[in-house]
Structures are given as C-alpha cells and as structure tokens.
Amino acid sequence: MTTTMTPTTRMPRGLRTMFRDAHVTRLAVVLVALLAFFAIVKWPNFSSVATWQSMAMQFPEFGLLALGVMLTMVLGGIDLSVVGTANMTAIATAMLMLKIAPEGSASSTGYLALGAGVAFSLVVGAVAGAINGFLVAKVKIPAILVTLGTFELYTGIALVISGGKPISGMPPEYAYVMGSRIASYIPMVLIIFVIGAVIVWYLMNRTAFGTKLYMLGSNETAANFTGLKTTSLIVRTYTISGVFAASAGLVMLANYNSAKADYGSTYTLLAIL
Structure with missing residues (x-):
C-alpha cells in the first residue's frame, strides 16, 4: 500500500x-x-539593520507578557495583572541589586547582584501569579475581577516601596549582560523572548500539562469528570504567567536602566491582543 x-x-x-x-x-x-x-x-x-534591532529590543517586553496571558486565556481565564506584576518585581529587583552592589562595588559583587536579582524577581513573580491562581481556583472569584484587583494591588505595592519615584543606577554588570548583543546584531532580550516562546511551545505541544490545559479550557465540566486536578492546574498556569511577567519586568529594567510603577502602562491590551 x-x-x-x-x-x-x-x-x-x-x-x-x-x-x-x-x-x-x-x-x-x-x-x-x-x-x-x-x-x-x-x-x-x-x-535598515538599526530598525530591526530597535524592534527586537522593544517588543520582547510585551511579548513575554503575551506568552503568560496566552496560557491563562487557553485555560478560559485572563490575566490583567501582568503589567503590575512586571513593575512590582522590577522595582523590588532593582532595590535588591542596589542593596547588594551599591555604586562603586567590585565587578564580582555586581554579577552576584545580577544573579540574586534575577532569581528573586522570578520567585516574586511566581508568588504573585500563584495568588491570582489561588483566588480564581479556590475562592472561585472570576479571573477578570481577581487579576484587575491584583493589578491595582501590585501597582500599589510598587508605588509604596519606590515612593512613586523611578529606581535607577543599576549595577553596570546588569546592563552589560542584559543589553549585550549576540554576534553584534541579536539583542539579548530577544534571545530571552525566544527561549520563553520555545518553553511555552514545549509545554503546550509536548507535555501532559498542555493537553490538560486545552481540555480544561475547552470544557471545564468534562475536565472535572475526567478526574483532572483543576485547582492545581489553574494555580500552576497563573504561576507561570507571573514568571513571564517578572521576566518582562527584567527586560524593561534593562531597556530603561530604571524601574517605575507606571512603566508599560499600555502593554496590557497589547498583551491580550
């Protein structure tokens, strides 16, 4: 045959x-x-090469936000808190790095601050996302209300800890790593976005997590009858969205060399779109 x-x-x-x-x-x-x-x-x-490099520097900010929002929308929910999460984590990370490596610190201290800051940011983003997931899955509040409320909460926290002022003066090692270019042309922030996109592709197409996500998003009642642990799935999805939001915050921190509570205020609708 x-x-x-x-x-x-x-x-x-x-x-x-x-x-x-x-x-x-x-x-x-x-x-x-x-x-x-x-x-x-x-x-x-x-x-012009400069035009494409400029685009490659700018779009990863809301591109990373969009990856996280996409997962929650596949689930049948939404995450409106991503910009608030990004700014809150960026401000907290900037303050931590400045605490570890104040101006004039040795290069080794700067790289230590970089590593600690990135890890801290991702953990804070995961916690912020997990709070969203818990309120949606366990408290049974609609996702649009939860994430709109936590957007205001996280933005308020960012305003309080920063005093409403931009946090600037990052260790030069942070700008050196995050602002570097691969082969003199490809920005590091674009590489970060590509890595994030590959991770999402793998999760959605090569793991049971992605299959369960599609099942729950397509028919929650049927998913419950199949024995899916929907609470855990929802919390994990919003946690991942929080991690992507924190990653976007790190990119914004690198692009502006500062962090402020109202950066990226127009990115929410772009991410949803």
Whole structure:
C-alpha cells in the first residue's frame, strides 16, 4: 500500500498547523501584507539593520507578557495583572541589586547582584501569579475581577516601596549582560523572548500539562469528570504567567536602566491582543 504525499503533508508540522487553522492563516496573510506595504512605502527605513534591532529590543517586553496571558486565556481565564506584576518585581529587583552592589562595588559583587536579582524577581513573580491562581481556583472569584484587583494591588505595592519615584543606577554588570548583543546584531532580550516562546511551545505541544490545559479550557465540566486536578492546574498556569511577567519586568529594567510603577502602562491590551 502506498501513501500519496500532497504538498501539505510534505510541509513541516508547524506550517501544516498554520494552514489547518483559518485564523492563523489570516493572521499570517495580514502580517505578510503589512510587511510588504512598509517595504514599499519606507524601504530605506524598513531595510535598515538599526530598525530591526530597535524592534527586537522593544517588543520582547510585551511579548513575554503575551506568552503568560496566552496560557491563562487557553485555560478560559485572563490575566490583567501582568503589567503590575512586571513593575512590582522590577522595582523590588532593582532595590535588591542596589542593596547588594551599591555604586562603586567590585565587578564580582555586581554579577552576584545580577544573579540574586534575577532569581528573586522570578520567585516574586511566581508568588504573585500563584495568588491570582489561588483566588480564581479556590475562592472561585472570576479571573477578570481577581487579576484587575491584583493589578491595582501590585501597582500599589510598587508605588509604596519606590515612593512613586523611578529606581535607577543599576549595577553596570546588569546592563552589560542584559543589553549585550549576540554576534553584534541579536539583542539579548530577544534571545530571552525566544527561549520563553520555545518553553511555552514545549509545554503546550509536548507535555501532559498542555493537553490538560486545552481540555480544561475547552470544557471545564468534562475536565472535572475526567478526574483532572483543576485547582492545581489553574494555580500552576497563573504561576507561570507571573514568571513571564517578572521576566518582562527584567527586560524593561534593562531597556530603561530604571524601574517605575507606571512603566508599560499600555502593554496590557497589547498583551491580550
């Protein structure tokens, strides 16, 4: 018995998925059309390496937020607190690094502050996300109300601990690592986003966690009858969203070399979109 290979079946799995999903296909067509339009209208700027490097520096901020929000939306919820989480963790991390490595500290101390700051930020982001998940899963408050409330809470915490002022003067080692470029062209923050996207792809396509997430998001009642531990799944999903928000906070801290409670105020709708 022979199998006829059509052009579609010979495509990589990712492309086959795109052509099977009409929504993704339309988005791809719109993206190509927009790129073609700007290439025709503004070719000198469009073809400039500096333009693409600038984009690669800017979009990972809300790109990382979007990855976390996406997971909660697949679940059937939403996370409106991501910007508040990002700013709160960025401010707390900046203050910790300045405490460990004040101005004039040795390079080794600066790298110690960098490592401690990154670890601290991710832990705080995970805790903030877990609080959201607990309130949604156990207290049974709608996700939109929980995350809107915690957005205000986390923003308030950021305002209190920073006194409403920007925290600046990061150790130079932080800017050196986070602001570096691979092969002189690719920004480190873009690499961080790509790593995050690969992690999400792996979780959603290669693990039982992703399958359960789709099941719960498609039909919560049926998922409960199958024996899924929905509470644990919801808490873990919002925890991951908090970690991605904290990662976005670290990128914002690197891009601005400072942290403030109202940075990225327009990113929430972009992340949801």
